[in-house]
Amino acid sequence: MSATAGSEADARPDAELVVAYRGGDERAAAELVRRHLAAVGRFLYSSGAGPSDVEDLVQETFFRAFRRIDGWRGEASFRSWLFTIAGNLHKDEYRRRGGRQVVSIEDRDLPDRADPAGDFAATEVQERLRQGLAGLPRLQREVFLLRAQEGRSYEDIAVALGTTPGAARVHYHHAVKRLKELVR
Amino acid sequence: MTVCEQLSDRMPAIAAGEQWTAAEAAHLAGCADCAAEWAVVAATHQLGADLPGLNAHHVAERVLGRLRAERAAVRARRRGLTFAGLAAAAAIAVAVWTGRPAGPAGGRTGAAAAADLSLVELDSLRAPELEALLHSMDRTDDGDPLHAVPSVLDDGELDRVLEALEG
Numbered sequence: 001m002s003a004t005a006g007s008e009a010d011a012r013p014d015a016e017l018v019v020a021y022r023g024g025d026e027r028a029a030a031e032l033v034r035r036h037l038a039a040v041g042r043f044l045y046s047s048g049a050g051p052s053d054v055e056d057l058v059q060e061t062f063f064r065a066f067r068r069i070d071g072w073r074g075e076a077s078f079r080s081w082l083f084t085i086a087g088n089l090h091k092d093e094y095r096r097r098g099g100r101q102v103v104s105i106e107d108r109d110l111p112d113r114a115d116p117a118g119d120f121a122a123t124e125v126q127e128r129l130r131q132g133l134a135g136l137p138r139l140q141r142e143v144f145l146l147r148a149q150e151g152r153s154y155e156d157i158a159v160a161l162g163t164t165p166g167a168a169r170v171h172y173h174h175a176v177k178r179l180k181e182l183v184r
Numbered sequence: 185m186t187v188c189e190q191l192s193d194r195m196p197a198i199a200a201g202e203q204w205t206a207a208e209a210a211h212l213a214g215c216a217d218c219a220a221e222w223a224v225v226a227a228t229h230q231l232g233a234d235l236p237g238l239n240a241h242h243v244a245e246r247v248l249g250r251l252r253a254e255r256a257a258v259r260a261r262r263r264g265l266t267f268a269g270l271a272a273a274a275a276i277a278v279a280v281w282t283g284r285p286a287g288p289a290g291g292r293t294g295a296a297a298a299a300d301l302s303l304v305e306l307d308s309l310r311a312p313e314l315e316a317l318l319h320s321m322d323r324t325d326d327g328d329p330l331h332a333v334p335s336v337l338d339d340g341e342l343d344r345v346l347e348a349l350e351g
Contacts, residue, residue: 029248030241038235042235046231051236051237054235054238059247063247066247067251147196148195148229149199149231151197151199173187176221184220
């Protein structure tokens with residue numbers, strides 16, 4: 001049977017799925033992928049990864065996560081833990097490319113809706129924002145994305161990123177201050 | 185100058201779908217700091233929403249396939265190491281068995297064979313030459329002509345060496 005077949009695992013919380021996967025249940029792993037795939041992809045894209053690289057980076061994120069599944073002890077949310085792995089991958093990719101951000105001009109073609117002018121303006125803002133995010137210090141960027149995209153509490157962010165809730169709040173506001181200038 | 189952060193903690197929830205209260209909406213309409221922050225948070229929440237090409241089924245199959253392949257490779261490597269270890273142990277055992285000194289009922293030692301080999305060369309010597317050779321052997325440190333004979337020889341081997349020396 002395919003590891004991704006079936007949907008009875010849908011209702012179980014992440015922690016139970018992780019325990020099930022540790023016990024050899026591949027369907028639990030497939031459910032974790034289904035549940036967090038889009039968020040990890042958005043996190044990577046928002047951090048500056050090119051759309052064509054996102055799927056490979058997402059795949060690598062889950063591969064590393066399942067290979068070291070015992071590294072997640074449930075202190076931070078599973079998704080926040082995935083984001084830290086994705087952040088490390090993105091950092092490695094950044095270094096591998098000699099310090100160049102992955103954001104490219106072709107990446108502006110993503111939205112394809114009925115209002116080309118409005119789309120262009122929105123895309124311009126989003127592209128400036130993405131460039132701005134890519135230029136932030138890593139901790140500021142990750143705190144900001146975990147908070148603004150995922151709505152995570154400062155406590156959860158602090159555990160996931162190895163800082164304190166107070167420091168996470170400061171990082172968030174520093175990021176907002178820098179990004180405001182790009183979105184005006 | 186202090187930046188207003190009155191709505192800051194509410195913004196992620198609003199971006200995720202909750203509604204501003206009337207008071208919050210009124211504040212937002214008149215506060216440039218909160219409006220600018222909200223623009224950033226709302227735009228960030230939309231980032232990647234249109235990202236194409238992520239198929240959970242395909243990603244899961246590929247990830248799990250890689251994990252299975254890696255586990256299989258680890259098992260194969262362990263089996264290989266176990267086999268190599270056993271083979272090395274067997275090789276050491278054989279080397280120890282064949283290289284140990286022979287017992288009284290066993291074959292000859294390397295030293296005895298070496299003694300024999302040198303004695304065969306003596307066959308071509310005439311009596312005066314053998315005499316001279318014996319005299320040269322007498323000039324060893326302790327004067328014992330058998331000093332150079334390895335001490336690992338057992339009694340039977342020593343007898344054979346002496347017989348050979350004596351012709």
